[in-house]
Amino acid sequence: MSIQQLQALEKGGSLxxxxxxxxxxxxxxxxIRPRAVSLNPIDWKNLxxxxxxxxxxxVLGIEGAGIVESVGGGVAAFKPGDEVMCWVNRSQFNGAFQDIYTAQEAAIAKKPAxxxxxxxxxLPIGYLAAAAAVAVGLKVALPGLSKTDGAAVSLQSVLVLGGSSSVGSAAVQLLRRALPSATIITTSSAAHHTRLKDLGATECLERSAQRNVTALRAxxxxxxxxxxxxxxVGAIIDAPAVYEALRADGPKLYSLVITRPDIQLPAGIQATSKSSQKMGYSG
Ligand SMILES: NC(=O)c1ccc[n+]([C@@H]2O[C@H](COP(=O)([O-])OP(=O)(O)OC[C@H]3O[C@@H](n4cnc5c(N)ncnc54)[C@H](OP(=O)(O)O)[C@@H]3O)[C@@H](O)[C@H]2O)c1
Structure with missing residues (x-):
């Protein structure tokens, strides 16, 4: 018995x-037999x-949703036929872009009906990256997630750059759950402002505000x-003025979701640029 898998033959090459x-x-x-797979940004960056x-x-593809085909020893939470969604911890020939792929039990959740x-x-990787950026990068304890990196910090205000992105909108929701009374300010195109307020943002600013410290602090x-x-979204690359939005006598935490390597940060900024790897995500 065999399956078909989609192999990327070489860097930049064909499938x-x-x-x-x-x-x-x-x-x-x-x-898991996929019923749907995502095209995550890491897929094209990998290719x-x-x-x-x-x-x-x-074989690429790091997240998917489908039907459980079979389970290995020690698996208690899932059985064949279950509808699930998951993060696929890729190896050379294990990725979501094939008829059946393998995932760790701990990286799978039942698909809500x-x-x-x-x-x-x-959902999986966008929320995982956001959870890492919040729990590891900002040291904010998330409800339902016991593992945080160091002492939990009580933040009164957070600026989320790129709130309309997949990771940004997940971060706004997670921050609102973790910090019910905090001021959450976010930047995005105006078309997304109403939805971002529904998700928990206190104030929404146009993307252009990222170059305007007065607007960011307002x-x-x-x-x-x-x-x-x-x-x-790696906004800091084009808009270094955002650092000045940090309160002078505050904790000055800066959590950067991985968009590309080696972004230089000024002295005095506590940054976490590899936050999702610390939680086991390699994307
Ligand atoms: N998706 C994931 O699972 C994941 C996980 C880890 C890392 N990442 C990385 O995180 C980055 C964002 O990925 P994503 O999937 O979340 O993006 P996405 O859902 O495709 O969101 C793109 C949106 O982000 C906003 N944006 C882009 N550049 C911006 C900037 N410089 N300043 C402010 N807003 C900006 C724009 O929103 P407006 O329309 O509002 O202007 C754009 O429409 C990528 O580099 C990706 O590789 C993604």
Whole structure:
């Protein structure tokens, strides 16, 4: 018995459909038949730059939603036939772009009945990256997530750059749950402002505000600046003025979601640029 998998042959290269044996789940692993897969930004970065690829050919795809095909030893939470969504911890020939892929039990969740498979597959990595940026980068304890990096910090105000992005909108929601009374300011195009306020933002600013410190500080508590910045889109690359939105006598936390390597930060900024890797995500 065999399945088809889509192999990326080399960095920047073409894709080839290849017939391979059906995978068998190891201990604590689950094999999943996809009903929908995402095209995450890391997929094109892997194909074009080999961002997290160690060997070619490689099967790409780091998240998906589908039906459990089989379960390995020690798996208690899932059984064949379950509808699930997951993060796929890629190896050379294990990625979501094939007829059956393998995921760790701990990286799988039951698909809510209210979501389609297409909706469910878009959630895992965006929320995982946002959770890492909040819990590890900003040291904010998230409800339901016990592992945080260091002492939890009580923040009164957070600026989320790129609130309308997948990671940014997840971060706004997680921050609102974790910090019910905090001021959450976010930047995005105006078309997204109503939705971002529905998700929990206190104030929404146009993207152009990222170059205007007065505008960024205007809605912070007493106009003094914010305690922390969560940069979901690497906005700092084009708008270094955002640092000045940090409150002078505050914790000055800056959490950067990985968009590209080696962004230089000024002295005095506590930054976490590899936050999601610390939680086990390699994208
Ligand atoms: N998606 C994931 O699972 C994930 C995980 C880890 C890392 N990342 C990385 O995070 C970055 C964002 O990915 P995403 O999937 O969240 O993006 P996305 O959902 O495609 O969001 C793109 C939106 O972000 C906003 N944006 C882009 N550049 C901006 C900037 N300089 N300043 C302010 N807003 C900006 C724009 O919103 P407006 O329309 O409001 O202008 C744009 O429409 C990428 O570099 C990606 O590789 C993504």
């Amino acid at each position: 080839l459909q290849v017939k391979v044996p059906i995978p068998k789940p190891g201990d604590n692993e689950v094999c 074009r730059f080999g961002a997290t690829v160690n060997a070619w050919p490689a 209210s979501l389609s498979f297409e909706e469910a597959t878009s 809605f912070s508590p007493k106009g003094a600046g914010v305690d922390a910045i969560l940069d979901a």
